[in-house]
Amino acid sequence: MTPADELRTAAAKLGPSSPAVAAHTVAVRLHPDVVNALADLLLAVANDPDDESLNEPGSARHGGCDRTTCPAAAALAVARAINGSAP
Structure with a gap:
């Protein structure tokens, strides 16, 4: 990958497909505007x-790269945390 x-995978994981799915995702803990902005x-x-x-x-x-300056x-650090592949 x-x-x-x-x-892109992390962005897709942020948007639950239904309220039932939302109960099992990070999106349930954040305001929908925050989730949409982060995605x-x-x-x-990804498309830069x-x-x-x-x-x-x-x-x-x-x-x-230093995550505070790049x-x-x-x-990528955020995406990897969402995807469960953070070091």
Whole structure:
């Protein structure tokens, strides 16, 4: 899975398909506006035309970035936490 795929997967997990599903997701703990904004942010980073490395299979360009200074690395950290693949 590429970093961009990880971001898209996490964004998809944020939006529950029904109230029954929402009870078992992170979305139930956050206001819907926050969930939607976070999903939009993850998708924006995943689709950033200025950051080709997110679309390179196996790219590790942002793997060593400081999450406090690199927006793509910070978004990947959030996505990986949502996906359950955080280090």
